[in-house]
Amino acid sequence: MGSRPTALGVARGVLAGSLARFQSLHLGPFVSNSQLSLRRLSSTKPLLEQHRQTKLVMQNEIQYKPRILCLHGFRTSASILQKLIARWPETVLQKLDLHFLDGPFPAQGKSDVEGIFYPPYYEWYQSNQDFTEYRNFEECVAYMEDYMINHGPFDGLLGFSQGAFLSAAVPGMQAQGVAFTRVPKIKFLVIISGSKFGGYKFRQPKLAANAFSSPIECPSLHIIGEKDFLKPGGIDLLESFVNPVVIHHPKGHIIPRLGQSIVFMIPSILQDVCFTFPNLRRGYGSD
Numbered sequence: 001m002g003s004r005p006t007a008l009g010v011a012r013g014v015l016a017g018s019l020a021r022f023q024s025l026h027l028g029p030f031v032s033n034s035q036l037s038l039r040r041l042s043s044t045k046p047l048l049e050q051h052r053q054t055k056l057v058m059q060n061e062i063q064y065k066p067r068i069l070c071l072h073g074f075r076t077s078a079s080i081l082q083k084l085i086a087r088w089p090e091t092v093l094q095k096l097d098l099h100f101l102d103g104p105f106p107a108q109g110k111s112d113v114e115g116i117f118y119p120p121y122y123e124w125y126q127s128n129q130d131f132t133e134y135r136n137f138e139e140c141v142a143y144m145e146d147y148m149i150n151h152g153p154f155d156g157l158l159g160f161s162q163g164a165f166l167s168a169a170v171p172g173m174q175a176q177g178v179a180f181t182r183v184p185k186i187k188f189l190v191i192i193s194g195s196k197f198g199g200y201k202f203r204q205p206k207l208a209a210n211a212f213s214s215p216i217e218c219p220s221l222h223i224i225g226e227k228d229f230l231k232p233g234g235i236d237l238l239e240s241f242v243n244p245v246v247i248h249h250p251k252g253h254i255i256p257r258l259g260q261s262i263v264f265m266i267p268s269i270l271q272d273v274c275f276t277f278p279n280l281r282r283g284y285g286s287d
Contacts, residue, residue, distance in 0.1 A: 065097040066155040071163025075111035075121045078102045084255040104143040137205035148183045156188040164194025171218035172211030189220040195233025212240045227252040
């Protein structure tokens with residue numbers, strides 16, 4: 001009688017059979033160890049590269065923050081707006097890349113925030129008391145466009161009060177080809193206590209005469225105070241935008257603190273109405 005196979009011998013036989021089946025199913029005829037290593041390495045390279053590219057795209061989606069140029073109100077400043085926006089929950093702010101710009105002209109009169117915030121104060125342009133005549137609007141637009149060229153590109157605009165008037169008019173001026181033609185088209189707006197030129201009781205600066213002549217398809221988020229003296233103008237402005245998103249708060253002409261019910265609302269609104277982050281990045285310089 002022949003000797004009985006040992007456990008080690010059986011194990012070796014099973015392992016050899018498994019390897020043989022693996023090679024026949026996946027690699028074809030038997031190949032040497034060196035060939036096997038090369039075959040495996042070459043076959044996994046495309047998969048590894050695909051995985052790496054997918055990982056990079058996912059990281060970009062997660063890490064990319066929309067760049068927003070923020071425009072302050074009448075006779076205030078970039079630093080004042082920054083302090084007011086800083087009161088918003090960190091869960092909102094950490095998702096945004098905010099840039100604050102001072103208006104081009106020093107305040108030409110008393111500021112409503114004197115005694116609350118330190119000067120200097122600035123304004124974007126000037127108008128007469130009944131808002132039927134404007135001065136330095138073209139200079140304001142040129143100043144803002146130069147900043148966007150040198151420090152952009154920017155995905156969206158956030159404006160409060162006078163800064164909201166200006167922000168709301170930008171997409172229309174771009175569509176008309178009369179201003180902001182040297183920068184990428186604005187992809188979304190956040191309008192706080194705003195109105196529109198030519199609506200409510202306001203006339204238009206010449207450069208913005210046709211900014212609201214056609215429905216504006218730029219996604220927009222509007223924050224309107226129930227006691228704001230500009231509320232009628234803010235409601236009127238909504239009619240100029242296609243599918244605007246609105247947040248109402250119970251106070252007046254202010255940048256409101258955002259309660260917990262809004263904390264998760266704004267980032268989701270920005271994602272829903274504006275973009276997917278990779279598309280935004282690829283959209284720089286495009287129409």
